[in-house]
Amino acid sequence: MIKTGIDKISFYVPGTYLALDTLAEQHGIDPAKFAAGIGQSKIAVCNHDEDVVTMAAEAAAAILDIEDRAAIATVLFATETGIDQSTAASVYVHKKLDLPSRCRAVELKHACYSGTAALQLACGHVTRKPDRKVLVIASDVSRYDLDSPAEATQGAGAVAFLVSANPRLLEIEPVSGCYSEDIMDFWRPNYRKTPLVDGKYSTMKYLGALSAAWEDYADQGGRAFNELAQFCYHIPFTRMAIKAHKQLSHQNQAQNDPNLYEPGLRYNREVGNCYAASLYLSLVSMLETAEADLTGRPVGLFSYGSGAVAEFFAAVPQADYRAGLLTERHRGLLDDRRALSYDEYLGLWHAPDPQDGSATTMRQGARGRFRLAGIEDHKRQYEAV
Numbered sequence: 221m222i223k224t225g226i227d228k229i230s231f232y233v234p235g236t237y238l239a240l241d242t243l244a245e246q247h248g249i250d251p252a253k254f255a256a257g258i259g260q261s262k263i264a265v266c267n268h269d270e271d272v273v274t275m276a277a278e279a280a281a282a283i284l285d286i287e288d289r290a291a292i293a294t295v296l297f298a299t300e301t302g303i304d305q306s307t308a309a310s311v312y313v314h315k316k317l318d319l320p321s322r323c324r325a326v327e328l329k330h331a332c333y334s335g336t337a338a339l340q341l342a343c344g345h346v347t348r349k350p351d352r353k354v355l356v357i358a359s360d361v362s363r364y365d366l367d368s369p370a371e372a373t374q375g376a377g378a379v380a381f382l383v384s385a386n387p388r389l390l391e392i393e394p395v396s397g398c399y400s401e402d403i404m405d406f407w408r409p410n411y412r413k414t415p416l417v418d419g420k421y422s423t424m425k426y427l428g429a430l431s432a433a434w435e436d437y438a439d440q441g442g443r444a445f446n447e448l449a450q451f452c453y454h455i456p457f458t459r460m461a462i463k464a465h466k467q468l469s470h471q472n473q474a475q476n477d478p479n480l481y482e483p484g485l486r487y488n489r490e491v492g493n494c495y496a497a498s499l500y501l502s503l504v505s506m507l508e509t510a511e512a513d514l515t516g517r518p519v520g521l522f523s524y525g526s527g528a529v530a531e532f533f534a535a536v537p538q539a540d541y542r543a544g545l546l547t548e549r550h551r552g553l554l555d556d557r558r559a560l561s562y563d564e565y566l567g568l569w570h571a572p573d574p575q576d577g578s579a580t581t582m583r584q585g586a587r588g589r590f591r592l593a594g595i596e597d598h599k600r601q602y603e604a605v
């Protein structure tokens with residue numbers, strides 16, 4: 221079978237964040253609860269002129285050259301915080317990136333799982349058409365009610381990757397283990413701006429889905445636990461991944477070794493939850509910060525989307541994969557950010573909401589090339605600066 225997988229990968233996060241120490245101080249909470257109990261230090265916060273489209277365009281623009289653009293036959297946009305109930309966010313990005321019109325561009329949704337659905341669909345596509353490429357973008361803004369327990373697990377970000385035959389970074393292995401179950405652990409009815417979440421129940425269901433997806437992975441002929449050199453998990457907050465790895469180690473009668481997952485937590489700890497993008501931010505974190513050379517050494521990935529769908533699969537870093545990573549750019553994006561005061565954060569949390577159709581101009585805040593200039597006649601006006 222033809223080898224398919226990730227040829228290039230990049231992420232983008234907004235230039236502003238709320239330090240969780242600031243949130244803890246404001247709410248009179250011991251900062252150790254967020255640092256150790258939740259496992260987060262910062263949450264990325266979008267400016268009013270940033271959304272899933274602008275972050276997606278920023279992430280994707282960093283990896284595409286002229287040849288890639290010409291070869292892209294499909295754009296798959298994974299999000300659960302889309303900006304329209306009908307039009308796909310992918311068409312805005314398609315236009316902003318100047319991609320060929322002979323291309324399909326769609327949006328996929330299943331809570332935090334849809335990035336993995338997009339990746340698997342993309343691998344299938346390039347198996348049939350090995351001379352073409354698929355651009356996958358996972359982009360989300362995680363925003364919970366103020367003063368709720370989930371507030372500390374907000375975040376925002378986008379990850380873009382190019383899926384091709386004979387990829388330079390990672391081969392995605394064909395075996396995967398899946399699990400689906402109709403549950404209400406986290407959901408957002410159409411009339412709500414913030415999701416409803418039963419956090420403790422969701423944590424329990426996540427762990428149950430991991431166990432079931434792993435069993436299916438093993439039954440399908442997947443790799444043994446001790447063959448996997450690193451593990452990346454969906455990360456609503458990094459402590460969740462720590463719990464996940466402890467359980468998976470126990471399930472396989474293996475020692476719980478933090479070195480097997482710690483590199484995959486580093487970036488997420490500073491960004492917070494970015495839903496569909498979270499697992500892939502963890503993947504970038506692992507590839508870019510693991511001390512060991514992982515060439516030819518399979519790594520395990522676990523994807524979970526509330527509601528719920530889960531999948532366990534493996535990827536193999538290719539020869540010289542480190543040369544294809546954008547490590548310096550990504551470290552710069554994380555380091556070159558401004559901390560918000562609590563009042564500034566509140567101001568950004570309450571985004572403009574022109575439901576009556578009134579024209580709205582967005583104040584300049586985005587640090588990237590792409591921004592939402594305003595909304596006019598219910599139409600979002602994007603610009604590239």
Ligand code: COA
Nearest residue numbers: 250252253256257258369370373406417419420422456526
């Ligand atoms: N020092 C260290 N740890 C502390 C602490 C302190 N001072 N205070 C509390 N903790 C620990 C608690 O013991 C608990 O640890 P445990 O998970 O091992 O039991 C942890 O911090 C969380 O605190 P807790 O009070 O139990 O939870 P909470 O009511 O603050 O809610 C979540 C935490 C994660 C449930 C909540 O943030 C949430 O719902 N987040 C959204 C989850 C989500 O996104 N799910 C859907 C996608 S998978």
